[in-house]
Amino acid sequence: MRSEGMFHRDVEASRRPFLQLVGATGAAALAGCFGTDSSPSNEEITGDEPMTDRTFTAPTSVLPEDMQWNSANDSNYPDRPGYVVFDRLVYFQATTGEFVAGALADWEVTEDAATLTVQDDLTWHNGTDATADDLVRKLHISLYDSHPIGNFTAVENVTAVDETTVEVGLETTVSEPVFLNSIKSMLLDTPAAQYDDILSELEDDPESTALSDFAAAEPIGTGPFQYERTGEQELVTTKFEDSHWADRVNFAEYRFRFIDGNEQAWQAIRGGSVDALHNIFTSPDIMGSFPNSVLEIQQPANWGLSIAFDHDHKHFGRRAVRKAIAHAVDREIVAENSAGGGDAKAPVGTPTGIVGNFDDSADDWLDNPGGFEEYAGRNTDRAAELLESAGFSMEDGTWVDEDGETLTFECKVPAAWNEWVDALITFNQHLQDFGIETNLITRDDSVYFGQDLYGDTGFDAAGFWWSDGWTYPYHSLNWNLNSADAQTVYNYPTSVDVPPKGDPDGDPETVELAPELEALVGMDADSDAARRKIQELAWIFNYDLPQLPVQEKIDQCFVSVENFKVAENPDPATSVQYPTTYLPRVGKLVAKAED
Amino acid sequence: MSERTESLRAIDDGDAFEAVADKTMSRRERYRRLFDRWVLAPGRIIRGDVRARIGASILLLYALVGLFGPRLYTEPEVNQGPRSITPLSEGLTHPLGTDNLGRDILAQIIHATPSMLQMIVAGGLFVTVLGVTVGTTAGFSGGRTDRVLSLLTDIVMTIPGLPLIVILAALLEPQDPVVTGLVLTINVWAGLAREIRSQVLSISRHSYVEASQAMGLSTPTIIVKDILPNIMPYVLITFVNAARQVIFASIGLYFLGVLPYDSVVNWGVMIDQAVSGGAMHVMSLAHWLIAPLAAITLLSFGLILFSQGTDRMFNPRVRARHSSTTDTADEPADETTTTTGGGIR
Numbered sequence: 060m061r062s063e064g065m066f067h068r069d070v071e072a073s074r075r076p077f078l079q080l081v082g083a084t085g086a087a088a089l090a091g092c093f094g095t096d097s098s099p100s101n102e103e104i105t106g107d108e109p110m111t112d113r114t115f116t117a118p119t120s121v122l123p124e125d126m127q128w129n130s131a132n133d134s135n136y137p138d139r140p141g142y143v144v145f146d147r148l149v150y151f152q153a154t155t156g157e158f159v160a161g162a163l164a165d166w167e168v169t170e171d172a173a174t175l176t177v178q179d180d181l182t183w184h185n186g187t188d189a190t191a192d193d194l195v196r197k198l199h200i201s202l203y204d205s206h207p208i209g210n211f212t213a214v215e216n217v218t219a220v221d222e223t224t225v226e227v228g229l230e231t232t233v234s235e236p237v238f239l240n241s242i243k244s245m246l247l248d249t250p251a252a253q254y255d256d257i258l259s260e261l262e263d264d265p266e267s268t269a270l271s272d273f274a275a276a277e278p279i280g281t282g283p284f285q286y287e288r289t290g291e292q293e294l295v296t297t298k299f300e301d302s303h304w305a306d307r308v309n310f311a312e313y314r315f316r317f318i319d320g321n322e323q324a325w326q327a328i329r330g331g332s333v334d335a336l337h338n339i340f341t342s343p344d345i346m347g348s349f350p351n352s353v354l355e356i357q358q359p360a361n362w363g364l365s366i367a368f369d370h371d372h373k374h375f376g377r378r379a380v381r382k383a384i385a386h387a388v389d390r391e392i393v394a395e396n397s398a399g400g401g402d403a404k405a406p407v408g409t410p411t412g413i414v415g416n417f418d419d420s421a422d423d424w425l426d427n428p429g430g431f432e433e434y435a436g437r438n439t440d441r442a443a444e445l446l447e448s449a450g451f452s453m454e455d456g457t458w459v460d461e462d463g464e465t466l467t468f469e470c471k472v473p474a475a476w477n478e479w480v481d482a483l484i485t486f487n488q489h490l491q492d493f494g495i496e497t498n499l500i501t502r503d504d505s506v507y508f509g510q511d512l513y514g515d516t517g518f519d520a521a522g523f524w525w526s527d528g529w530t531y532p533y534h535s536l537n538w539n540l541n542s543a544d545a546q547t548v549y550n551y552p553t554s555v556d557v558p559p560k561g562d563p564d565g566d567p568e569t570v571e572l573a574p575e576l577e578a579l580v581g582m583d584a585d586s587d588a589a590r591r592k593i594q595e596l597a598w599i600f601n602y603d604l605p606q607l608p609v610q611e612k613i614d615q616c617f618v619s620v621e622n623f624k625v626a627e628n629p630d631p632a633t634s635v636q637y638p639t640t641y642l643p644r645v646g647k648l649v650a651k652a653e654d
Numbered sequence: 655m656s657e658r659t660e661s662l663r664a665i666d667d668g669d670a671f672e673a674v675a676d677k678t679m680s681r682r683e684r685y686r687r688l689f690d691r692w693v694l695a696p697g698r699i700i701r702g703d704v705r706a707r708i709g710a711s712i713l714l715l716y717a718l719v720g721l722f723g724p725r726l727y728t729e730p731e732v733n734q735g736p737r738s739i740t741p742l743s744e745g746l747t748h749p750l751g752t753d754n755l756g757r758d759i760l761a762q763i764i765h766a767t768p769s770m771l772q773m774i775v776a777g778g779l780f781v782t783v784l785g786v787t788v789g790t791t792a793g794f795s796g797g798r799t800d801r802v803l804s805l806l807t808d809i810v811m812t813i814p815g816l817p818l819i820v821i822l823a824a825l826l827e828p829q830d831p832v833v834t835g836l837v838l839t840i841n842v843w844a845g846l847a848r849e850i851r852s853q854v855l856s857i858s859r860h861s862y863v864e865a866s867q868a869m870g871l872s873t874p875t876i877i878v879k880d881i882l883p884n885i886m887p888y889v890l891i892t893f894v895n896a897a898r899q900v901i902f903a904s905i906g907l908y909f910l911g912v913l914p915y916d917s918v919v920n921w922g923v924m925i926d927q928a929v930s931g932g933a934m935h936v937m938s939l940a941h942w943l944i945a946p947l948a949a950i951t952l953l954s955f956g957l958i959l960f961s962q963g964t965d966r967m968f969n970p971r972v973r974a975r976h977s978s979t980t981d982t983a984d985e986p987a988d989e990t991t992t993t994t995g996g997g998i999r
């Protein structure tokens with residue numbers, strides 16, 4: 060026994076110096092990680108920065124060796140590099156609500172046609188001019204690929220008028236914002252060299268899978284950087300001197316380093332192995348660990364978390380229950396917790412189904428915002444009143460219905476979406492405090508989307524999104540009230556009984572939702588009629604609550620200004636997705652002069 | 655007349671196997687002996703071995719926390735304190751600090767303990783009972799029983815463990831801790847059964863086992879009386895390993911998001927949330943990650959120490975030297991102690 064004890068002491072004695080060594084090394088390493096720094100600050104962009112050999116490095120989540128460049132083929136398409144190599148037709152400045160030029164120099168939407176004008180100095184990376192024919196090819200391919208513009212037009216209505224002009228004949232009247240919103244994510248990425256044959260196949264057989272099967276090994280785009288090479292971990296693109304944007308780009312290379320996962324991305328920008336992160340939710344605690352040279356640029360994402368209720372559910376099919384929940388949950392605290400105490404989630408103010416809660420611009424669409432129910436949250440008296448009026452009663456601290464059945468439900472959320480999990484934990488807590496028994500169920504992503512939302516398993520309540528990322532109210536109202544998702548995911552009816560706008564005690568009238576939204580889509584966005592229609596639909600949303608919108612996301616982009624200068628908020632150009640891919644085009648992300 | 659002559663006469667009379675002890679124990683003595691064998695002697699072993707003492711203290715602490723902690727310490731709730739405060743920064747209000755939702759971390763550790771213990775015990779017992787039953791039955795019975803059970807064991811062993819668990823977890827979505835414990839150890843029993851079978855094969859050829867067989871004792875009796883005590887140290891170690899496997903597997907799968915979780919907190923979920931919340935990179939959040947890691951490590955450490963220390967509780971060769979308060983006439987006594995006769999003699 061003694062010898063055993065001696066042995067342990069000896070081991071302990073020899074271990075101690077080792078631990079001391081490890082401790083000292085660890086402390087040194089930590090000092091590197093967490094210590095203060097004297098990082099360079101951002102500098103003003105003058106517009107006459109000289110050309111440099113600098114390389115801008117950003118992450119990509121697709122392994123460079125596996126990348127293929129056909130955006131219609133979901134497999135291994137590198138989304139962010141695609142925004143650099145290809146041009147979007149138009150870019151959207153979310154903070155001003157304006158569309159600005161991309162591959163299109165100009166556009167005009169009239170009652171029966173949209174006229175689109177391609178930039179006259181646009182050149183493909185293989186040296187050929189990009190013309191109206193290229194845009195026609197893109198639109199034709201998109202129409203064969205079931206793009207939403209198929210709601211307004213057809214292949215035979217899209218024709219080139221001259222070298223740079225394309226006319227899109229409209230089959231239904233559509234307002235300019237609706238049309239532009241529908242093409243804003245479209246890239247000019249179908250050069251003749253790669254896609255002429257595919258289009259021919261589609262023309263011969265619209266059911267052909269030639270498009271989705273095609274995997275372009277190298278991209279031919281019109282963007283400011285062209286494909287150079289791929290390594291095991293890195294994609295290299297170099298400045299395209301004939302680009303329409305070339306005059307404002309002053310660095311030689313744009314590289315994409317393979318980085319998988321948020322933790323690795325944070326570590327990369329902290330360690331300086333990348334110059335930027337395109338879009339990543341980062342709590343204030345983590346931001347605090349970044350060097351001072353890393354700037355945050357925010358953009359409204361125009362979508363966010365909502366709670367979708369199964370409208371076929373015995374309890375959630377009842378409006379009073381949905382309203383009671385909306386009254387009981389404090390969206391401000393939910394959003395704050397979801398953002399880790401930061402400002403990357405804006406709580407939804409008055410739930411109307413209109414985006415713009417980050418700057419309260421949602422209310423600008425309403426003549427009398429006070430006439431809508433605010434559902435301020437933690438209003439348990441009003442929530443209790445609503446449940447009691449619907450036949451519920453409180454027994455032993457829990458709400459039960461008229462049949463004695465407990466008001467209880469499972470709230471599903473995808474496990475890997477941490478911000479949503481945090482939001483739903485808070486949501487559940489508020490409901491439990493109010494006496495509604497809730498149970499948070501985290502689900503694997505594929506199960507969540509494949510079985511719960513879009514499959515047969517279903518849900519009682521689940522985290523969903525209340526806008527599809529488009530800003531004009533038609534889109535978000537249609538998404539919530541009339542979309543295929545509304546009818547299949549949360550079983551929303553095609554008509555609802557609601558009292559007249561502004562008169563919650565008035566006699567309910569049955570409103571067929573589809574005709575209302577069809578009427579709105581054709582109205583001039585600036586007209587009084589459109590404004591009235593938007594308010595009527597917002598009233599329906601507010602009164603009936605197809606979903607409970609909780610928060611609106613604010614995208615966070617990070618750029619290190621150690622070697623680069625970048626425009627900061629509130630420059631409207633920073634609100635274009637993504638600042639890392641758009642700002643270099645307009646000379647608002649430029650390299651500092653080399654030493 | 656000599657003793658030997660009497661015995662021979664008994665055999666001649668055909669009543670050799672009807673012989674009974676000339677001195678029967680009273681009920682009180684029997685209970686006292688049982689108490690001595692199962693309580694006092696193990697207690698003495700634990701007291702006498704520093705590893706067992708520390709291990710038992712740790713396990714006792716967890717058991718107490720699991721039993722009484724949730725009743726004594728406040729439930730974790732969002733925004734019950736400021737977000738992400740470090741330990742003791744607000745005195746003893748939140749001794750281990752809070753997480754990104756303002757939930758008290760000590761409260762999460764405590765309230766997660768009962769379900770973790772249930773999971774561990776369920777998994778450990780499942781592996782041990784199934785592994786020992788199949789292993790000893792196969793090893794002792796031989797013949798067709800052995801072949802069938804060995805085939806079954808081999809089949810289960812060839813199924814890759816982790817993918818099987820991941821698939822089962824995805825299919826069953828276990829939320830009850832007991833079911834989770836069983837799922838996580840679904841194929842661990844096979845390895846134990848295989849090893850125990852081989853040990854039993856060797857033990858069953860010992861003369862005392864053959865003697866028991868010759869005496870006509872039933873197979874279960876022979877297994878329980880003659881074989882199990884020999885393999886108990888190994889079984890205990892396996893139980894501990896299975897328990898640790900449940901801990902690590904559950905933590906890992908909760909961390910990966912494979913196992914569903916509900917509102918009840920869990921150490922694995924805590925680690926997952928801490929890592930995704932940046933606790934790996936931000937010093938001020940380190941407590942959020944260290945607290946559940948420490949809880950897991952300490953429990954695992956306690957289990958290992960306890961199993962090492964209690965080796966002597968079951969090991970017949972070591973056990974024979976332990977002290978006893980009961981005086982048994984049929985066992986040799988040394989100057990100060992008598993043996994309790996817990997093992998094979």
